[in-house]
Amino acid sequence: MARAPRSTAKKPRLRALPSPRSLSPEPPLENAGVLLRYAREVLEAEARAIQGLTGRLGDPFLRAVALLRQCPGQAVVTGMGKAGLIGQKLSATLASTGIRSFYLHPAEAVHGDLGRVGRGDVILALSNSGATEELLRLLPSFRRLETPVIALTGEADSPLARGSDVVLDLGRLEEACPMGLVPTTSTAALHAMGDALVMTLMRSRSFTTEQYAQLHPGGKIGRSVQRVADVMRTGPANPVVKETAKLSDAVGVMTQTPGRPGATSVVDRQGKLVGIFTDGDLRRMVEQGRTDFTVPMRDVMGRRPRCVSPETLVLTAAAQMRESRVDQLPVVDAEGRAVGLLDVQDLLAARFL
Structure with missing residues (x-):
């Protein structure tokens, strides 16, 4: 059997990628000392914001703990933007400590997801400004469903605060941002207040290591308490x-x-x-x-x-x-x-x- 003629077309040559050592190093940042000093200021600002929350704890905080402890339904956490991301973590922490919880996106809620909320649930609404439009549109529905609302906000006289049953006031916070706009100190404070709420709730329920392990059967946590x-x-x-x-x-x-x-x-x-x-x-x-x-x-x-x-x-x-x-x-x-x-x-x- 005659062989097919060999192709004379030249195969493309692959260019070797440069090794990491051959790449030119990044030029040093100008004003490195100034930048490091500013980074420290950001951390200090957020630390002050969290430290300032200790003086704001009182009866509203205890009422929030009681509402969640006595909740026969689920803890529904909601918030938009960066506050919503903090809310997702708060919901996950609640669930990991034995409190049934889910995150409700405000924009999706007004288009049908509100059906997930029922009587017996408790709402945790996060908004630093307390004026988030998507959250405010939900307040009449929460009242109709007779679900108490706990607001975590930096504005105690905001529309969200006035429409809530319990207000956890973070106080007015200056963002650690060159423009004063990017949520930084406010989200750090929201995160810390949420953690304080869940950990205090867990302490009040005498939640045990064994119970925690039952909710974390995989990984190091589950193995550490397995019998x-x-x-x-x-x-x-x-x-x-x-x-x-x-x-x-x-x-x-x-x-x-x-x-x-x-x-x-x-x-x-x-x-x-x-x-x-x-x-x-x-x-x-x-x-x-x-x-x-x-x-x-x-x-x-x-x-x-x-x-x-x-x-x-x-x-x-x-x-x-x-x-x-x-x-x-x-x-x-x-x-x-x-x-x-x-x-x-x-x-x-x-x-x-």
Whole structure:
């Protein structure tokens, strides 16, 4: 078969990108000292704005906490622009601490999303000026729905403040901006007041670490308070043999147990843990020429095994496994019964090790 003629067209040559070292460095900023001094002034201005809020806390703040604590519905957070972005974070913080909440965009609310709000809800309206048109248009609807409104604003005599049930007054704040326009100190104050509100609410409810972890099952937070009971192998996945069982029976249980844990707990007649037998124990027996598989487990098991309770923190159990250099830990209840097995593979999969 004749070959097709080779193309004589030249392939385009790719130009190599310059390496980072070959790029010319950025020229130094002029008046660097002046710029750094101004940056510090911005931080100081925002810090003063937050510090100034401490003197503004009083009965309105406590009424806001009470409204949210007694709320049978949801905390509905709303605001436009930068205040709306702060509001989204406030709503997320509420939800993460066990208060059902969602963010309502004011512009979308007047086009149907108001249907998400119902009696029993509490409104948190954020606006530094207190004159945000989109928010003011919602006030009559909030009154019709009989949903109390908590205003976070820098203008205590604004239309938003006059139309709200509770006003958290931030005070008039000068923005840390060369033009005095970009929301900076005002958003810092809104953010801080929102945090103070949610944290005080959480303190008043005695919200526990365990409750917080239940809402954060993923990542480092969830792992830090997870209990052995949440990850241990139980039921058919928990290998258990009696101390009177033959070695061959124990090997069969270890082999047939789902997940092949490589160990089995050894119990007495009452089901209480008296020993453990592992793949490592079996290998050592074979190396020593001990191949009688009819011996009872009481003669070959490891006695006084390290164990944990179902309520032990997984991080604590994982540290114990590392220090003891073991791959399995039997889990026993208050009566000493073998109720589960903690396996190193499960901890590795859940990133505890």
